[in-house]
Amino acid sequence: MGSDLFRDPAQPLSVRTDDLLSRLTLREKVGQLNQRLPSWRLWSRAGDSFAFAPEFDDEIARWGGLGAINSIHRADAWSGRHWGNGVGPAESAELVAAAQERIVAGSRFGIPALVPEEAGHGHQALGSRLLPMHIAAAATWRPDLLEEAAAETAAEVRARGANLVQAPGLDLLRDPRWGRSEETFGEDPLLASEFTRALVRGLSSQPGLGVQLKHFAAQGAGLGGRNGTGAPIGRRELAEIHLPAARAGVEAGAASFMAAYNDIDGVPCIADEWLLTRLLRDEWGFDGVVMADMFAIDRLTRYLPDQIEAARLALRAGVDLSNCDEAYTAIEAGVEAGRIPEEWVDRACRRVLSLKIRLGLLDPPAPLPEFRPASPALDLVTAGPVLLQNDGVLPLAPGSRLAVVGPNGDDVAALLGDYVPPLRPGEGTSVLAGLRARYADVTFEAGCDLRAPVEGGLDRAAALAAAADVTVLVVGSSSARSYDDDFAENGAAAVGPRRAHATSGEGYDLADVKLPAAQRELAERVAATGTPVVAVVVSGRPLGIGRLAELCSAVLYAWYPGPEGGQATAALLSGEREPTGRLPVSLPRSSGTLPVAYNQRLETVARYIDAEASPLFPFGAGCGYATFALGAANVTGRYPDVGVTAELANRSDRSGTTVVQLYGRATGQAVVPRQGVLLGHAHVTLAAGAAAPVTVAVSPLALPGLGSPQSGELELWLSLDGPGRPAEPLRVPLGPSA
């Protein structure tokens, strides 16, 4: 074994990798680039152990090993795995070990597989802890809370035997019609960068566990909010809005990127050599593995002559690892036919092997940590909901008689979002349950379904509302899949004439983002009783809630807060916790006014003839129970190490927390400035009546969003409620003369 350089941890990574690579046949190398089988379909229980489908062994034998086996723990409606037939925390590691054992045994050099697992907001596996959807996490404006929670997720995932954890974060929310809005960190590149960095740091805190970020790149710019549509955007829009989070991910140590389905100005990401090689690797210095999204390489054959050509383009671009495609199995034939240079295979295989070695897969096995269930991330969960308006009805008075009304009022599944496993029976707290834990007199009536009336529902809801002190109207969306739903081959909803319960999530794109008519009617009816209405909007995407806001005394936008969402909501409505969430995305008035992202470039028109062009609530909006005011602001430092200081005063008679936001705009160049760019932010807590100076620095992560200007002036201003620019912002010179 002295000659097995690749197994010697004392050798440099490159030496180990090259040694291993040099021993592999073409077929073995191609095998390392493939993960053709959806892993959750491959196993079944066999007494106390696990049995594997024959095709699994065939696949291993075919390639003399395997590159990766994806999502073996996956449990959800699409995989069909649940508590009755899935794998729980106690057995997970054993399942993975059993699979790896077969792979290692089938490989001449004993190379295990990468084991990637979905963990966008908690591991998508039975019994792991769920976190709020990314959009809810972003609404906290507290990446530190996500980093902490993600570290606990990493411990769970690692304990269950995975070595690569997949999470979204790179997609910007530019069109709320998109069903995957909930998987994003919102519309702002700074927030997306900060949260992506936090996610990578937290998830990669476990030895032996790498992080794969998705999707690279610009999937959020898809036309019409239609899933996976092309993004005909320019390089500047790409660089300023869609790339900063990815770059922050590289710098935070992401081990892998998933190439996106969409094209950018015509070139599919999966075949984009500029994107995957020249930018990501050559310019940014990324040295990990690029994996395809599911079946994305096969999709190229819609307009390429054969699988070899699809594989050739993807391999040339820099895709190292396939994801269920047939096309990458054609690489061997492509090399033999002289159509694909073997050096390209070597390049990709080297990266896969290098990652495996870095993750310790070729080292003597170390014991996995024991699975310990993570505790609910209550600070994170509670910090996400955004209080958009409040006429004083909140906090709810102790002893209030409450009528909880609305289709999401007693629905735990609606709190969770997409990419979730089934909960344990009885797990999770609905809004109703959360309020009942705090208030003695709480009635409930759904009143309607998400998109349809319910016989007698309006009357029953109105009756309860009329008899209550306050109505808590819980409306919005749900991404809860049914085990009876139809799915596309990649797990997205296959939306057909048959309407599923869900109204959001992958595949659930929406033409009209207004709150559905059935829910609007419910709001009208309960408001008409005269009882004050507090709206709680449970939704993964921005909805058009203009009429709702007119009707209601208070609106709390709760996003998808996760299974503890009911507790958190109740803690916020009761005043036990201060609402500190702020919008990570602009809320539009209607689909017809899209796009409304605050960081578009300057425009000269303010309205349509039938609507204001502005959002209903801007990015950054949100309030708490204390009220704050900012004094005169001053610049500190010089660009780019620049900040703004001002006196912040708590003008209320209660202690509270607010989010001080620093915005800017680069002027003086032949480029139209964006209306505003978030440059930094700070949570500040002050006692009743207290005041203190606050400094918010320009974050280096925000500079790409400004276009990394080299000359001109930077306008700066502080705000407590979004990007509105004062008549006289502060000004700082940019560039060399600064």
Place this chain on the structure above:
Amino acid sequence: MGSDLFRDPAQPLSVRTDDLLSRLTLREKVGQLNQRLPSWRLWSRAGDSFAFAPEFDDEIARWGGLGAINSIHRADAWSGRHWGNGVGPAESAELVAAAQERIVAGSRFGIPALVPEEAGHGHQALGSRLLPMHIAAAATWRPDLLEEAAAETAAEVRARGANLVQAPGLDLLRDPRWGRSEETFGEDPLLASEFTRALVRGLSSQPGLGVQLKHFAAQGAGLGGRNGTGAPIGRRELAEIHLPAARAGVEAGAASFMAAYNDIDGVPCIADEWLLTRLLRDEWGFDGVVMADMFAIDRLTRYLPDQIEAARLALRAGVDLSNCDEAYTAIEAGVEAGRIPEEWVDRACRRVLSLKIRLGLLDPPAPLPEFRPASPALDLVTAGPVLLQNDGVLPLAPGSRLAVVGPNGDDVAALLGDYVPPLRPGEGTSVLAGLRARYADVTFEAGCDLRAPVEGGLDRAAALAAAADVTVLVVGSSSARSYDDDFAENGAAAVGPRRAHATSGEGYDLADVKLPAAQRELAERVAATGTPVVAVVVSGRPLGIGRLAELCSAVLYAWYPGPEGGQATAALLSGEREPTGRLPVSLPRSSGTLPVAYNQRLETVARYIDAEASPLFPFGAGCGYATFALGAANVTGRYPDVGVTAELANRSDRSGTTVVQLYGRATGQAVVPRQGVLLGHAHVTLAAGAAAPVTVAVSPLALPGLGSPQSGELELWLSLDGPGRPAEPLRVPLGPSA
């Protein structure tokens, strides 16, 4: 005078230009780059002659001449000029001559001004003939008809003393929310290129008259359909969709381009050296004048330190002539301060002078042609309306009792579109008048306003409908401005809380493209009577007419057909003329499904959960009264000189005309193909029951829209009703091996 080379027609243009340029002072040169004053404000009547405002003489004296005087004939709500105070055909040439006389007298070398006039669809001057809006012209798919009509417009314009004629055509209709949709040739680059070429050829058919095309470039890609918004698109989208028409305009001999308000991926067109110089001049070989849109250079000062900087960037980019800006008057100070190189001034001035010499302004004056009113372009007008559906109710039976209903039923102004002068009293034919000229029993009731109910209107309309054989429901939009409206400084509508009558046109952007509620209610009421309803949609933009189409037996989309629109509509409804129009743009179901252009790239999703993603009626849709069928198709020739031949049969018992459409898709490259690209088209007329082979060739003008592919395959297919691709298209090899 022997030394006045610049006046010698025998000298080469460059010699004349350089000679004149060399004699001018800096101030005189800067004067040639300016047209600061809106000309229609400068003159008034003085007895039998004209008087000019002192500021006109001051401006001439300030610069020792003037570059241009824009739109001196303009008559419309914004200019405030009408038949009571404007200038009619008989006096126009005299007015221009009087103005030029002052300019020449104030110039040391007697240099007259450029006299640009708006003539988008007829000269925007009292007493000139109006043509259908561009969108209606494009719906004819007959550029030859526009060329013919434009030549008559050119004769009118020239006879009235102008030397430069301005027309839109370069803006593609990618978002029907945009109020200027009506000024475009639709969503397709081939149609836009063909019609732009026809327009340039027609308008420049008069000696001494040059054509200025607007707007350059990509204004149709503005975000959210908001007027003048930035277009964050990529270079491939720009090249394939937005640039082909401009290039066709250069090749057809356009003398001038107007730079657009919008930015492209951040860089404002007005300051885009790549666009205005490297592409337009260096690559395409354009050697005319680039003029700014109104106040566009001044707008740069929103984010530039001063006017000199705005002028510097525009001059550097290649803008030769300002349009009402103050900024270009700062060029002199900029040169003196060393901030602007005088060579840049010379370059721009050389282009202005060169154009003046080319147009004959420095030659001995030639007599203008006499003004002869052009005849109505009835062939063009009648060929535009698109029959979208017809259950057999059309053609209307002779002697039918008709109820004409709807807000556009008896409104000539609604037929005209934006950028129009007032008609003479009694001029023009409404739909009602057109039908009354053919049918004896025709009742009328508006029933509602465009956007509001009218007291008792629904009842009255329903009563008329109930008593008729057929209801003709005339709905849609209107771009008719009122002399009481508010306007922005550039003449766009200043849309405020006060609602004007108009619902379309510049400044009238619309969030919700659905037919307004008041008109939908009217449709429901008249349809409920049981009398068959024929809808005539008068509109400059695609409207969401899904419910209307369900309710009506036939739908004729009439666009803005111009003052003879009523005659044309009646000729079509009665069957005197065959409807041969085809959609030049996809009709969306709603704003929430935008964008819906047929030539987007391939997508993998077909629907939103609440709507089909497809258009309600696709690009290319439309029918006549005869029915046609295509037989098996064959390829003729080799790419790019390739076409498709098939047998076309008239399967009906009446003679008729149809539009054979050739679509294609380039495959085999690392670029996602567009779903289809219009490559050619042909109008074919066949007698009842006749059949004939038809060949449609790929137009060279269509190749940019395909991405000018060098390899792979071209899929080809013929169609009579839009871009739907058959399962087995024809295939032609592309590139060198072909």
